[in-house]
Amino acid sequence: MTRPEPHIDVRPITVADIPDWIRALNTGFLRTPDVTETEIADRASYIDPTRTLAAFDTGRCVATFRSFAQELTAVGGTPVPADAISNVTVTPTHRRRGLLTRMMTHDLTAAKARGDVVATLIAAEYPIYGRYGFGPATWTAQWTIDVPRTGLDPRWSGPDDGGRIDLVDPADVRKIGPELYERVRRAQPGAVDRDDRWWQVQTGALRLDRSPWTEPFFAVYRSADGHVEGLVSYTADDHWSDGKKQPLNTATVNWLNTTTPAAERNLWRYLCSIDWIMTVKCGWRAPDDLLPFFLPDPRAAGITSQADWLWVRILDVVRALEARTYDRAGTLVLEVVDGAGLAGGRFRLEAAADGSASCTPTTATAELTLDIADLATLWLGDESAVRLAALGRVREERAGAAVVADALLRTSRRPWCPDVF
């Protein structure tokens, strides 16, 4: 049960606190708590102490929390400023005393004051963040491909559409990857930006103590006119049946990012064509990924996991709803309930035929009442208001309002966040 403990100091850290903060972070994530000089130098190079929170009890760091500036792509491709939250831990001796609530309140209040449109995070466990106004806004799925079952022609030796696939080295990935991914994420609702450090870690230019570096293979797909349209990072194991009779190797995709279905099809085809590879593990994909349907027998790709992924907390309803596009014209009056008092109110959403919308505070009668967390779940277009009404999570004040909400908010493809942060 939560009890107030004013003697526990919750505050932004100073540079001198970084080693203690890392030790508490490791403890909260059940990693060995030891802290190396390399880790201190690495963390100090990118964390912003003013946005890195900690709780201290009699001088010992017992909770951690960090946020950073991020861009999240809204439906239609406009990036909105997001308060990305990560590294949330409370030491087991201090759990359920309200420390997360204190750190979250501090951070969300600052994000609202800064003008961020949303806050984002990847939730370790489902029950943690709904109480703070976060709703699951994108989902993810993992497939495992049984290569011999795919029905693909084993004689394939490369793209048959004029494009080509080449293996490239880490330095090449640092050159072509960031520009490719900028195009990917701007076309993908739910995607977030990647910084330079992300590419350095993924290509071994920056090596972390806790994740020993194994160089993956990188393959790039270029279209017939020479444009880079896709890049995949994957590893392979070395596994054979008894007596070396048959190779049973598995290729594991770290990430595969493409700007066209042709690149997507050819890179999956390539992975399924590598001699010795009998299984392809596809990594974290969109829940409606095209992957199974690139295979003559889609049943060769079995879903091995499916889960909520990016959680969103709307901090500014007007800017969030005006940032995205709409497939049809329509009007809806929403009563948005926000227990934390950060973003609630009654709003009139008016979508125009050109895809733009205006959202204005109103005193008109509400047609749909919903919590700020459920608005986040609907905002990126993934969930259905009709389904949430059936679950009792949104309330129709006018019959049929949930159907109107679906017509306005739902999208033909599901949103997807390719990254974890």
Ligand SMILES: CC(=O)SCCNC(=O)CCNC(=O)[C@H](O)C(C)(C)COP(=O)(O)OP(=O)(O)OC[C@H]1O[C@@H](n2cnc3c(N)ncnc32)[C@H](O)[C@@H]1OP(=O)(O)O
């Ligand atoms: C974005 C990320 O970094 S995700 C990583 C999150 N971190 C972890 O999972 C590491 C292990 N867990 C922890 O460190 C902690 O348990 C935390 C951070 C999840 C929660 O911290 P606490 O300080 O215990 O949370 P706090 O006391 O503020 O709890 C607030 C409320 O949430 C509830 N709650 C907190 N964590 C959980 C949970 N894992 N499951 C269910 N309910 C929870 C509490 O019971 C409390 O409910 P109440 O208001 O009805 O009393």
